Amino acid sequence: MDTTRRTALRAGLVVGSAALVPGAILLDQRPSAAAVIPRSDPFTLGVASGDPEPDGFVIWTRLALEPLAADGLGGMPSSTYQVNWQVATDEGFTDVVRAGATTASPAWAHSVHVEVAGLLPGREYWYRFRLGKHVSRSGRALTTPALGSSPSSLEMAFVSCSNLPAGYFTAYRRMAEERPDIVLHLGDYQYEGAGTGIGRQHAGPETKTLAGYRQRHAQYKTDLDLQEAHAVAPWLVVWDDHEVDNNYADDLADRPVEQPGFLDRRAAAYRAYYENMPLRRRSVPAGPDLDLYRRSGWGDLATFHMLDTRQYRSNQACGDGYKNCPEADDPTRSLPGFKQEKWLLDGFRDSRARWDILGQQVFFGRRDNNPDPATTTVGMDAWDGYRASRQRITQGWVDAEVRNPVVLTGDVHAHWASDLYLDYDEAASTEPVGSELITSSITSGGDGYDEPDGTHPWAEWNPNLRFWTNLRGYVSTTITPTEMTARFRCVDRVTTPGAEAFTRATFVLEDGVRGLQEVQAAPVPQLRSSRTARTDEQKIADTIASETHGG
Structure with a gap:
């Protein structure tokens, strides 16, 4: 397929993917009336920060009661939740310098991306999230x-x-x-394939759908060693x-047999990647x-x-x-x-x-x-x-x-x-x-x-x-x-x-x-x-x- 045709095909998919355009993430920030706070801990995937700047950084979490749920939605109800967040100058949160609330929507797999601003440059901070009585672990970030x-x-x-x-x-x-x-x-x-290894195995088949990629990211995020690495410092990811x-x-897919529908697969993978990484709004995917x-x-x-x-x-x-x-x-x-x-x-x-x-x-x-x-x-x-x-x-x-x-x-x-x-x-x-x-x-x-x-x-x-x-x-x-x-x-x-x-x-x-x-x-x-x-x-x-x- 020549470059011009590939570009035109991609442009057509973007136009036809209204649910994926950046504005869609802002359509409704109100918590659902039926958003009953879960009884068990929803912060099973840890926390992360990224893309630091002199006045702030992104802080991230994703709500998941059952991270390996096959539908990729982490066992969460189909409700929009209001999640509170705090940033402090100390690990004990006695000096909170920024705080607020944001929404976790099922449309984005209940992921949370907060672009914290107004902080001092070259400083160490700590952050955390709260949903009802549940408080996430804290993370360390630097401007x-x-x-x-x-x-x-x-x-x-x-x-x-x-x-x-x-x-x-x-x-x-x-x-x-x-x-x-x-x-x-x-x-x-993360890796897209199915199969087993040394006692740990991927949940689900090879990832080709949005549900599959979401499930795979969630499985990786349950690893406690990876959670420690995310919580210790801001990340720049590619x-x-x-x-x-x-x-x-x-x-172009690796194998010709996988080419039909490959751009749909790429769109699913890119959306799940954004949902699970501490990225700024400039990286919200469009198809x-x-x-x-x-x-x-x-x-x-x-x-x-x-x-x-x-x-x-x-x-x-x-x-x-x-x-x-x-x-x-x-x-x-x-x-x-x-x-x-x-x-x-x-x-x-x-x-x-x-x-x-x-x-x-x-x-x-x-x-x-x-x-x-x-x-x-x-x-x-x-x-x-x-x-x-x-x-x-x-x-x-x-x-x-x-x-x-x-x-x-x-x-x-x-x-x-x-x-x-x-x-x-x-x-x-x-x-x-x-x-x-x-x-x-x-x-x-x-x-x-x-x-x-x-x-x-x-x-x-x-x-x-x-x-x-x-x-x-x-x-x-x-x-x-x-x-x-x-x-x-x-x-x-x-x-x-x-x-x-x-x-x-x-x-x-x-x-x-x-x-x-x-x-x-x-x-x-x-x-x-x-x-x-x-x-x-x-x-x-x-x-x-x-x-x-x-x-």
Whole structure:
């Protein structure tokens, strides 16, 4: 289907989806006359905050008496409820500085999004909700520093890929225990498939309907480790593919058999995503469209450019997978879409931040799995499959003289560290122009394994690849005016709960200096289960299989 036809089809669905337009959420804010307060706790899905600004943030909850109800409505009556909220300067709520009431409507699965404003910049706050006698747990949120201010530091963590049947979400809890200032979730927050794993299984079949996506989000939100991570800090969220369908591109399903009705499926998935995330009104979906890419500043210390590399992308080239594909160099193809590319390049030119950080989904630097220098074989689902698009973005930050460009990535179920180049064929003899930090998964891929030298076989002919481990975890960073320190945090297992986290490697980026500097390569701890050394061929097969079938 050509781009013009896809655009027209999408526009037609938006026009025909009056129930999904932003105004629909405001049609009736009055509580229903029959809104009897439930006797049991309706705050089973926890609380969350997100999209912080200097004067406030979004606070979120969703009422659910029976989170796994098959209709996706959480066992709630079909009534509209008035939910009260409070924001305080202390965890005991002795100094409440903002309070109000909002509605939780069955049309939006009784989700609540409050855009709190009028707060002081660069401050820590606590929030909570009340329905009748029921009071939610409290959450911690922060406002960003004032525009033009110069913060001394920022603690930021980023995560990706939490597949419930693949393991326990221990890494979320370990991240929460570090009390970051902000969390970036880079996609695959939930997985759409059916099936079982290590004792936990998805409720319901593969998600294709609004009821199914709502039920799946609710199931994930019942996880107490995930609830802790949401409650500890504001999140900036973006999606990848599994929030809808593995490896989809724009309005094209992964498999042709799934194409009929795919935009209806995408509309259902996007609506459920909004309902279950701490997003502002600007992200209220309109049919199969949802505005998700955006910027968030932390004074003049950092600007986060949060990208959406699924909704607008050209289709994967050459049938997806790892290929030697000339189409990847086609300048008419784009991974983020040309409108988003322009938005990002404009942001580079306008930036006055010390650190410009791209929060996005798929591997940015080159990963050639073919040792033959005459043949490049790379993944079509990542920026390698959109080389002209990657070149425009990279040249854009070079031309704009961005002070410290850093790309943050999820998707690939392993920790990687990579330097970035304008010409990867000359990487061995030229200086990098930026760096990429890639987080492993929370659970996807299961327990994983490690190697003492932290080196992937591809690094032999990809000099940009500096570090790798196939353990699960997250990345914890400290950002100051002089340096950005990244700690690759790991857990040794996810198939049983309670693992401790450890730092597998630490890298530093110095202000104004291109390229990663490794300051710590920690010894591999004695892992709980026996893991024998794997051959290079096994490591390569693991990498390709994980990204092709479950990334």
